[in-house]
Amino acid sequence: MIRKDIVALSAYQVADSRGMIKLDAMENPYPMPKALHEGWQQMLAATEIHRYPDADMATLRQEIAALDGLQADQVLLGNGSDELIQMILMACDSGACAIPTPTFVMYQLVSRWLRRPVVTLALDENFTLDPQKLLETSGREKAAVIFLACPNNPTGNMWPLETVRTIAQTFKGLVVIDEAYRPFADRTHTELIAPNVLILRTFSKMGWAGLRLGYALGDADTIAQLNKVRLPYNINTLTQHSAHLLLRHRDLFAKQCQRIVEERDRMIDRLAAIDGVTPFPSQANFVLVRVADAERMFAHLKAEGILVKNLHQAGTVLANCLRLTVGTPEENDALISAIEGDAP
Ligand SMILES: Cc1ncc(COP(=O)(O)O)c(C=O)c1O
Structure with a gap:
C-alpha cells in the first residue's frame, strides 16, 4: 500500500x-x-475566510519583489521555504541533488521522498567548501540541482563569495542559494540570479515562523515554470493578510534582528571564554559550539529547562556539537550560566 522506502x-x-x-x-x-x-488582531478579526485565498498574490509578490528591487514575476511564494524546496525538487530535471554535508536536512529528506538520488560532499573540520570538488562531484554523479545554504545550517558559516559565484556560474543545472538567514548575514547573492540560479528566503527567522511564508527569487521564466507545481491556494488568507500588514512594519523586525546579531556576537565572546567550549563563527541567528561531551551537556541543559539542538549523532565533523539559537539576553545568560555549570 505504501512504498517500502517511505x-x-x-x-x-x-x-x-x-x-x-x-x-x-x-x-x-x-x-x-x-x-x-x-492592530494585527483587529485586521485578522475583519478577515473573511469563507472564500479561498487570493491564488495569484500579485500584490504580495510585488511588495516582496520591491524589497530587492525586483519584479513581481520574479517571486514565487511557498508555505515556508520548505515547500519551495519541495517544488524545486519536483520540477527540476531528473538527476541527483548535490549538497555539501552537513547542511539543512530538508534537501536530502525531500529528495528521498521523491526518489531523487543525493550526492554529498563532506565539509572538512573547518567547514570549508571546495567549489571545484563540489562541481566535479556534481558533474560525475550527473546532478541536476545543487543546494547551497548561505549561511549554512547547522554550521553557521557563510561560504566565501568567490565559492558561491564559481558554483553558480559554472554548474549547468539548477543552483539554489538558500538565504534563510539573510536577516543576520553580511551579504545577499541576488546579483547571481540567472535562468539556472535561484535565491530562497523565508520570513520565519525574522519573526513570523508561525505564519509559514517563504519565497524564491529568480529569473521570471524559471519562476513561471516552478509555479506550475505550486498547489493552488498554498498561502492561506490569514498569512497573506498578515504579511501585507507586517511588511509595512519591517523596520521593527529588522531592528529585532539587529539585536539578535549583537546578542549572537556577545554569546560567541562569552562562550569562547569558557574552558572546553569552542564556538564557531556565525552569520546566522544561532551559534554552533563544540563541547567536551555533547550528550552530557545536552542532558544537563535540558534538566536546567533549556532546549537546544544536539548534533552529536549527525556524524564526524559535528561530533560533540550543539546548535544554540540566539534568544533574548536573559535567555542567553541563563544558557551560558548553565553551560559554565557543566564545563569540565
Ligand atoms: C537553510 C534553511 N533553509 C530553509 C529553512 C526552512 O525555513 P521555513 O520552512 O521555515 O521557511 C530552514 C529552517 O531552519 C533552514 O535552516
Whole structure:
C-alpha cells in the first residue's frame, strides 16, 4: 500500500519544548510589540475566510519583489521555504541533488521522498567548501540541482563569495542559494540570479515562523515554470493578510534582528571564554559550539529547562556539537550560566 522506502523512514520529529527556554529552532525570541499585535488582531478579526485565498498574490509578490528591487514575476511564494524546496525538487530535471554535508536536512529528506538520488560532499573540520570538488562531484554523479545554504545550517558559516559565484556560474543545472538567514548575514547573492540560479528566503527567522511564508527569487521564466507545481491556494488568507500588514512594519523586525546579531556576537565572546567550549563563527541567528561531551551537556541543559539542538549523532565533523539559537539576553545568560555549570 505504501512504498517500502517511505515505510522505512521516520517522520520529522519536533522536540517537546513545553515550559522550557526554547533555543532549538532558530526562531526570533521577541514577540510583536503590543500596539502592533492589537492592530494585527483587529485586521485578522475583519478577515473573511469563507472564500479561498487570493491564488495569484500579485500584490504580495510585488511588495516582496520591491524589497530587492525586483519584479513581481520574479517571486514565487511557498508555505515556508520548505515547500519551495519541495517544488524545486519536483520540477527540476531528473538527476541527483548535490549538497555539501552537513547542511539543512530538508534537501536530502525531500529528495528521498521523491526518489531523487543525493550526492554529498563532506565539509572538512573547518567547514570549508571546495567549489571545484563540489562541481566535479556534481558533474560525475550527473546532478541536476545543487543546494547551497548561505549561511549554512547547522554550521553557521557563510561560504566565501568567490565559492558561491564559481558554483553558480559554472554548474549547468539548477543552483539554489538558500538565504534563510539573510536577516543576520553580511551579504545577499541576488546579483547571481540567472535562468539556472535561484535565491530562497523565508520570513520565519525574522519573526513570523508561525505564519509559514517563504519565497524564491529568480529569473521570471524559471519562476513561471516552478509555479506550475505550486498547489493552488498554498498561502492561506490569514498569512497573506498578515504579511501585507507586517511588511509595512519591517523596520521593527529588522531592528529585532539587529539585536539578535549583537546578542549572537556577545554569546560567541562569552562562550569562547569558557574552558572546553569552542564556538564557531556565525552569520546566522544561532551559534554552533563544540563541547567536551555533547550528550552530557545536552542532558544537563535540558534538566536546567533549556532546549537546544544536539548534533552529536549527525556524524564526524559535528561530533560533540550543539546548535544554540540566539534568544533574548536573559535567555542567553541563563544558557551560558548553565553551560559554565557543566564545563569540565
Ligand atoms: C537553510 C534553511 N533553509 C530553509 C529553512 C526552512 O525555513 P521555513 O520552512 O521555515 O521557511 C530552514 C529552517 O531552519 C533552514 O535552516
